[in-house]
Amino acid sequence: MYKVTVIGSGNWGSVAAKLIASNTIKLPSFHDEVRMWVFEEKLPSGEKLTDVINKTNENVKYLPGVKLGKNVVADPDLVNAVKDANMLVFVTPHQFMEGICKRLAGKIRADAEGISLIKGMEVKKEGPSMISTLITKQLGINCSVLMGANIANEIAMEKFSEATVGYNQNKSAADRWVQLFCTPYFNVTSVEDVEGVELCGTLKNVVAIAAGFVDGLEMGNNTKAAIMRIGLKEMMAFSKMWFPSVKDSTFFESCGVADLITTCMGGRNRKVADAYARNGGKRSFEELEAEMLQGQKLQGVLTAQEVHEVLSDRGWLHIFPLFSAVHAISIGHLPPSAIVKISEEKPRHVQLLSSL
Ligand SMILES: NC(=O)c1ccc[n+]([C@@H]2O[C@H](COP(=O)([O-])OP(=O)(O)OC[C@H]3O[C@@H](n4cnc5c(N)ncnc54)[C@H](O)[C@@H]3O)[C@@H](O)[C@H]2O)c1
Known part of the structure; x- marks a missing residue:
């Protein structure tokens, strides 16, 4: 029997719990109950978020108006939430994962499998280190990833979308994750390229910031398409420089070009970068x-x-x-309009990327 715990309960974490709970209740090899670890918060009403989720079956702060499924149980105790689970779904903002892994080390089942829905990475001296690697190293478990064109609120409304599971050799674990997440409106496929899938999900957020600058400056659709194209090339080049095993075909899965498009059209990174540019970079991120x-x-x-x-x-x-311009603009070293000055470097940029 497989027992699932979702570690995280933000916008995407809550939707992931809803998707999973709709399947565990139907699939005989899974325990019905899905535990969801909640980083406890007090609501303006004075009530605890966990109590409200368990009373109303709704995450009123991060996913208001959507029922999670009666088999989702919110738990503010991280160690208690994972103690019986052999399938662990990690879905918190990436900056909290190091601390969460430290608290979980030695506290999870030896036969547990992990999957990360987290977009982000750690920086090490030797280069980027992915969150799935952090989980594997700190917890000693195999870790797949799930990424895709997945704006959480749209999936919460059960609008059709796709996602990609990236796995490392363990195909039977990947098949189980696909089975756990797939619904008629959420179509999941798998590829053997964990780093490629994870880097797509991580790096597209940087391109989305650039797309937001373009929107805030009202530069139009052609400029935005150009930024997305250059961004995709940089995503591919960056991924392959550090992980030569990354496959070109991964960029054509939902986790690649589809996620890039949706994030540059509608995600929160785009939205805040748009506001940043409209304010002329005078209000900080x-x-x-x-x-x-x-x-x-x-x-x-x-x-x-x-x-x-x-x-x-x-x-x-x-x-x-x-990538360099996005960072320089976001810390106030360049004005938002510098996002289109990168074309001045085009010849060298194209030459170097095409030689990779
Ligand atoms: N929201 C989306 O549409 C979406 C889609 C795909 C992937 N993702 C990715 O999923 C991951 C989780 O995002 P989300 O949308 O579920 O979260 P969110 O941004 O909606 O919410 C933030 C979460 O962090 C928690 N938190 C705050 N302080 C904390 C701390 N000190 N320690 C631990 N947790 C703390 C909050 O309780 C909340 O659950 C991110 O990596 C994100 O990039 C999000």
Whole structure:
């Protein structure tokens, strides 16, 4: 019997719990109950978020108006939430994962399998290190990833979309994850390329910040398409430089070009970057994030900084003019309009990328 715990309960975490719970109740090899670890918060009413979720079956803060399924049980105790589970779904903002893994080390079942829905990475001296790697190293478990064109609120409304599971050798674990997530409106396929899938999900948030600048400056659709195309090339080049096993075909799955398109059209990174450009860079991302996202976290600015760190360490910034410009703009070193000045570097940029 498989027992699932979802570690995280933000916007996407709550939707993931809903999707999973709709399947565990139907599939005989899965235990009906899905535990969801909640980072406890007090609501303005004075009630605890966990109590309200368990009473109303709704995450009133991060996914209001959507029933999660009666078999979802919110639990504020991380160790208690995972103790019986052999399928662990990690879905928190990436900056919290190091601390969560430390708290979980030695506390999970030896036969547990993990999957990460987290977009982001850690920066190490030797280069980028993915969140699935952090989970595998710190918890000693196999970890797949699930990424895709998945704006959580749309999936919560059961609008059709697709996702990609990336796995590393363990095909039977990947098949189980596909079975757990697939619904008539959420079509999941798998590819043997864990790093490729995870890097797509992580790096597209940086491109979405650039797309938001273009929108905020009202530069139109052609400019935005150009930014997305350059961004996709930089995503591919960056991924292959550090992980030569990454496959070109992965970029044509839902986790690749489809996620890039949806995030550049509608995601929260685009939205806040749009506001940043409209304010001429005078209001910081932290301020806009707090004002516009009600507790949800922005990943693209942090990822741009992480990308900048690994690139500058290697002296490779000039090969990635778009990634470099996003970071420089987001920290106020360049104005938002600099996002289109990268075309001045085009000949060198194209030459270097095409030689990879
Ligand atoms: N929302 C989406 O549409 C979407 C889609 C695909 C992937 N993702 C990815 O899923 C991951 C989780 O995002 P989300 O949308 O579920 O979260 P969110 O941004 O909606 O919410 C933030 C979450 O972080 C929690 N939190 C705050 N402080 C914390 C702390 N110190 N320690 C631990 N947790 C803390 C909050 O309780 C909340 O659950 C991210 O990596 C994101 O990029 C999100």
